[in-house]
Amino acid sequence: MATKADLGEFLKVRRSRISPQEAGLPATTGRRRTPGLRREEVAMLAGVSIEYYTRLEQGKQSNPSPPVLEAIAEVLRLDEDERGHLFELANAPAVKPNAAARPPQQIRAEVRRLLEIVRPYPAYALGRANDLLAANEAGMRLLPGIEEWPLALRNTARYTFLHPQGKRVYGNWDEVAAATVAHLRAVAGTYPDAPDVVGLVGELVVKSREFATLWERYDVRKRTNGRKCFQHPAVGPMTLSYEVLTVARSEGHRLVVYQAEPGTPDHDAMLLLEMAEVNG
Known part of the structure; x- marks a missing residue:
């Protein structure tokens, strides 16, 4: 024994x-x-x-x-x-690999269609720990360089703190970073033992001094809407608002859709995303 x-x-x-x-x-x-x-x-x-x-x-x-x-x-x-x-x-009950407290990471076909329906507005689907599960063309190009990462590493929190483009693409990085950490605090409270959540937090605490400092502040706030100021390498500066929609019959999956007022320079820049060639 x-x-x-x-x-x-x-x-x-x-x-x-x-x-x-x-x-x-x-x-x-x-x-x-x-x-x-x-x-x-x-x-x-x-x-x-x-x-x-x-x-x-x-x-x-x-x-x-x-x-x-x-x-x-x-x-x-x-x-x-x-x-x-x-x-x-450890004399622990046997479970299937990755099954313990981990939500299914498959996005339903209906949700994928929604990503296409909202084009040309950028949109993507996130898991509970901010894993990037699916995106339309503009949504993927909104995060320049993330497509170079393996699928398993594509995560908007990881992108914000660890990707070389993360701090450059967000003109209001401090605001985005603080909101990201506050959201993860809220998720960690809901799923305190979830491997995907605790693993991501542990990784970011070790690899990012900024994340560790913000994590210690213990701000708690789920993201439902807001705005981001982009300094995009392909289409230039633009400020976009976003709405976060909960995906039905899922464990914490969310749909994030960005928009701008029609007829504004921000809207014009956003429409260019689908045609833009993004170079790191």
Whole structure:
């Protein structure tokens, strides 16, 4: 029968095999005393406290929840067999990969059609943790450079804080950043153990000093509407308002539609998005 010591040994061995670069952490100067990730890095990326993760490795923590194990498995890049072994060592109930507290990421065909119906207005569909699930042509071009990321990394919060274009494309970046963090705080309150939410927050806390500072302010506010001032590399400056619509029969999916007053320079610039060639 597996013991808590077996779980701790497995975690130590697996984190020693993941380099900081593979985990997406910034390069550091100086020599590291141990290979792979440090305990505090795994804890941050998994969205749990350092004390909690340390107790897991030391065999002092009982009954870790499936969402916590899911988050740790993602950080350690475990495949399906390794993930199953992790759950067995923790004596946790078996669940299908990525099923614990994670909403379906498929967008219904009717919602995809809505994205096309609102053209030429930019629009996209987001998951509860701001994953970019679908977009019309103008909606994708509204975020220059995000198409260069793999599908799994396309996330508007990650784009705001980590993409090279993020700070350049938003003329009111401070306002957008604060609203993004306040929204994630609200989502984290609704889904406190969701792996996609805690994983994203952990990643951004580690990789972005600005995000970490805003996260500590504990502002809580779901995004329903607002405005963004773009300094777009292809169509120039424009200020667009947006409305956030809840998608029926989904777990936190939202439709975001941008618009501008017809006949204004902002509206003219917005209409150019579908024809624009965006270069990083």
